[in-house]
Amino acid sequence: MRLSVCTTNYNCAHVLNRHLDSVFENLRGHEFEYIVVDNRSRDASARILDSYAATHPNMTVFSRRCTIGEGREIAFSHSHGDYLVILDTDVVYSGLLRQFVDAYLQRCPDRSVQAIFCGIFPRAQWVRAGGRRSFNTNEDVDLWARIARCGTMMWYPVELGENVKEAVAWGIDDYLSHRYRKREKIVRLMRREWDLVKTRKLEKLDIAGLIEANTIDLGLGPVPRAWPIGRTRRARMERIVGFVRELKQIWLA
Secondary structure: OOEEEEEEEOOOHHHHHHHHHHHHHHOOOOOEEEEEEEOOOOOOHHHHHHHHHHOOOOEEEEEOOOOHHHHHHHHHHOOOOOEEEEEOOOEEEOOHHHHHHHHHHHHOOOOEEEEEOEEEEEHHHHHHHOOOOOOOOOHHHHHHHHHHOOOOEEEEEEEOEEEOOOHHHOHHHHHHOOOOOHHHHHHHHHHHHHHHHHOHHHHHOOHHHHHHHOEOOOOOOOOOOOOOOOOOOOOHHHHHHHHHHHHHHHHHO
């Protein structure tokens, strides 16, 4: 098996068919498998995923209560590909996904490369770095940092598709997504803070500088730009005040 697409899903029924069509169309002709772990979605996600898998023998669906990092690691544990392709189910991919995969395999198959909404990792590098850990926040940066220490992490800051998630819920503000009920928003906000505490050593990492120093231009047309979402270091009291303010906003909404 050449490529293993590994992803997680939660309450993305509104975009799943478009997402799946875009991935399977773009990867047509490649030897690939698609493995998705659904986090016990409350919407029609499970039905859509199972229906799609019934007509696509290279697709496998699991249902587990899990974090994003844990879910992707579960998908990895059931994968067989030489390369792991990490995608997001709330993204509809453009033709740039196919161009990115082809250029990666031709030009830098011995590197891990993260584009916006897609990362490709040689299986051996994923294993050596220890894979994804059980976080919802910073699970991506946590792995990037470990691979970067091995000297094989690169970035291609170009969007490979359209993220249909509300702009207000991007990055660490995911808890604000309309996909979540009020109680879920509170739980996810609290989980975010816990993940930030557990990954606090990453605050010392100049992630923007690391990405800038290791950006690759694959010549696909769009010019690589600055990574869209930064991580800023905050003092403990500032973080506490911010958390209380965010919690209050959810509670009063």
